Amino acid sequence: MSESTTPRFTAENPFRIGIVGTGGIARVHADNVRRLEGRARIVGACDIDAERVQDFQSAWDVPVGTTDLEELLDSVELDIVHLCSPPGLHKEQAIAVLRRGIHVLSEKPPALSLAELDEIAEAEQAGGAQFATVSQHRFGSRALWLRDRVADGALGRPMTAVCNTLWYRPDSYFDVPWRGKWDIEGGGPTMGHGIHQMDTMLSVLGSWSQVVAVAARQARPVITEDLTHAIVTLDNGAVVSVVNSLLSPKETSYLRFDFEYATVELEHLYGYSDASWTVTAAPGYEDAVADAWAKGPSGSGSGHFAQFEAILDAVEQNAPLPVTLHQARGTLELIAGIYASAFTGSRIDAGSIDASSPFYRSMEGSGAPWGGAPSLSDAQVEPAGAAEVVA
Ligand SMILES: NC(=O)c1ccc[n+]([C@@H]2O[C@H](COP(=O)([O-])OP(=O)(O)OC[C@H]3O[C@@H](n4cnc5c(N)ncnc54)[C@H](O)[C@@H]3O)[C@@H](O)[C@H]2O)c1
DSSP, X not given: OOTTOOSOOXXXXXXXXXXXXXXXXXXXXXXXXXXXXXXEEEEEXXXXXXXXXXXXXXXXXXXXXXXXXXXXXXXSOOSEEEXXXXXXXXHHXXXXXXXXXXXXXXOSSSOSSHHHXXXXXXXXXXXXXXXXXXXXXXXXXXXXXXXXXXXXTTTOOEEEEEEEXXXXXXXGGGGSTTTTOTTTTOSSHHHHTXXXXXXXXXXXXXXXXXXXXXXXXXXXXXXXXXXXXXXEEEXXXXXXXEEEESEEEEEEEEEEEEESSEEXXXXXXXXXXXXXXXXXXXXXXXXXXXXXXXXXXXXXXXXXXXXXXXXXXXXXTTOOOSSBHHHHHHHHHHHXXXXXXXXXXXXXXXXXXXXXXXXXXOTTTTOOTXXXXXXXXXXXXXXXXXXXXXX
């Protein structure tokens, strides 16, 4: 962070944001920065597509626009850079920014592999600025409430959970060149879509210890999987069923936590409000659970806004920027564990994917059994029974 910045952000002294990649999600960032009412301002943007960056500048009143990241960093004073670029660029761009002592907020996934994330961690340590990952579902009021209740034990012991990302993406979704490829997107729905639900689940229930999984490429014209199922055992003994799918016409994002004294459910699609959460008490615990639920915070949903506010607060308080690299690593390691289990047929222990494992360097690891990319016509004619499934 540049020395001229003081820790209190106001309209006169806003937190200065640079945006890299001015495509779809960048507009969500711009809209939510605007809602911060002057505490933060986008002062520069960069995209390899000159027309796109110009359009972004005009739409969001951004004074500086470039087609090159280094040029952006040279031409404007920044406190943080939001990486809204394709996943395969996050590592290289994060390191370039961190080397300048500027914070980074990367869109998910923060990197393509654990190896890449560890390289970012080295740059973070060397440069003095921090690397944070967007995981906006951690920040809604009820998610904060649930994490506090797990910490104070008010709902009793967590025993089991369900973590489903049942989404639908037609073949045309994969026309965008970086989608559905190991070397640019990093994986299929496990990496690119279910990451939100898995990250929220781990943020509530704590770290995982073992995973066993199955992956399949059923239908989509992708090199990666389009479906995984996993059974994850957590350090606290709870067992979680996880499904990540892009094949599900009736879409839902569903998290269910069964504690000793209550079931807590979250059902939504791409973002939740307070109304997306429900609680059901176990017999005998109705009053205590209803009382705890009624006292909880409310009013804030899962959008980027709450995380941006949390980041501003953290910078002002000189605290770690959420979601920290360490927190994001637990989720990325679970994703690597799911692929490793599915592609090797083994049960994977947390901590076992080290530099000697092919799954450390790439989520594809030792290779998906279905090999390379199908053509669209192959995918369309392939009968359902011939889907490539691996345990
Ligand atoms: N948090 C969420 O809910 C959420 C939702 C959607 C996407 N995302 C993530 O956001 C990221 C971007 O996704 P998107 O849907 O906005 O993609 P997009 O393709 O719409 O936008 C990416 C932009 O990056 C630009 N770009 C490519 N190479 C570049 C480079 N070298 N330097 C600068 N810009 C470059 C492209 O020209 C494009 O404008 C991905 O990591 C994706 O997973 C997160």
